Amino acid sequence: MAVYIYSVTEKRHPLRLDGLRGVGESPSGLRALTAGGLCAVVSDAPDDLRPECRDIGVHQEVQERLMADGTVLPLRFGLVAEGDDAVRAALEERADAYTERLRALGGCAEYHLKATQDEDSLLRLILEESSAARELNDAIRAGTADVGAPVRLGEMIAREIQARQEALAIGVVEALRPFARDVDSTQPTGEDFLSVSFLVPEDQEEVFLTTELSVAHQLGDDLDLRLHGPLPPYSFV
Known part of the structure; x- marks a missing residue:
């Protein structure tokens, strides 16, 4: 049977x-x-x-x-x-x-971390910090930009979002990596820009969780970190 x-x-x-x-x-x-x-x-x-x-x-x-x-x-x-x-x-x-x-x-358990970022807040931040994006956006709103300006602005913002979120993802993972025996990243889905699993030894769980909370606090309310665990270590079989 x-x-x-x-x-x-x-x-x-x-x-x-x-x-x-x-x-x-x-x-x-x-x-x-x-x-x-x-x-x-x-x-x-x-x-x-x-x-x-x-x-x-x-x-x-x-x-x-x-x-x-x-x-x-x-x-x-x-x-x-x-x-x-x-x-x-x-x-x-x-x-x-x-x-x-x-x-x-x-002696380990899996913790899975996902992250999303508020798009409106991120867009405002890019327009504040990128003079090229801000000037192009102002020209579009004023009606003085050429017909291809909205496409160029969209591409510019998309590149900036990708670069910022990739750097942010690396920073989050590196902050938690010292407390994990292994790390496994997967392709994020939906609005997430980060999807990563940590294999955390039992004697490192407390400091791992404390560090994750500290990272979430430092990054502010515009970033949503969602930690699930402890889980069976499916990602590391």
Whole structure:
């Protein structure tokens, strides 16, 4: 029977799975499959698994329960194997890689940081600080600029926004990097200009969080920093 795989841990992990149920409309209980020094936490796989809120929440709950007692290699939602033997074979085949990642993630949690900036405030700041942009904007408003001026102004402002936000993103990451074991940046989406994950050791969490609050305070209300965590370290598996 096909099995759904939640995570990989060391065999010595306490594996407190009592009270937890698996994914699917008719969920089965969780169980542990071992091979060598490793263990995979699995349940029977439902026939029609979909990324619905309930099942994503169940997947996350398993990771959080396991994280509370030790290091976890959290696997992405939706990973299914043909059966128990296939899972054990994968543990044996990738034993060195899994063991190395568990060691690298030991005692750490992921914190994910996103940032947006108020566009109106940023535009005002650019027009205040860039004489070229300000003069072109004034000419457009006065009706004395040529027909191509609005396009040039838009391009000028877009370049300035990109340069400022790239520099700001670098500054934020570098302020927090000393308190992280690893950093993983991803392409921001929507209005965000920063999307970055930090792998933070337990003994650095307090100073990491304090520094993030200090950075947010220094940057002011026009910048919205949104920190999520502690999370299972998906970005560093």
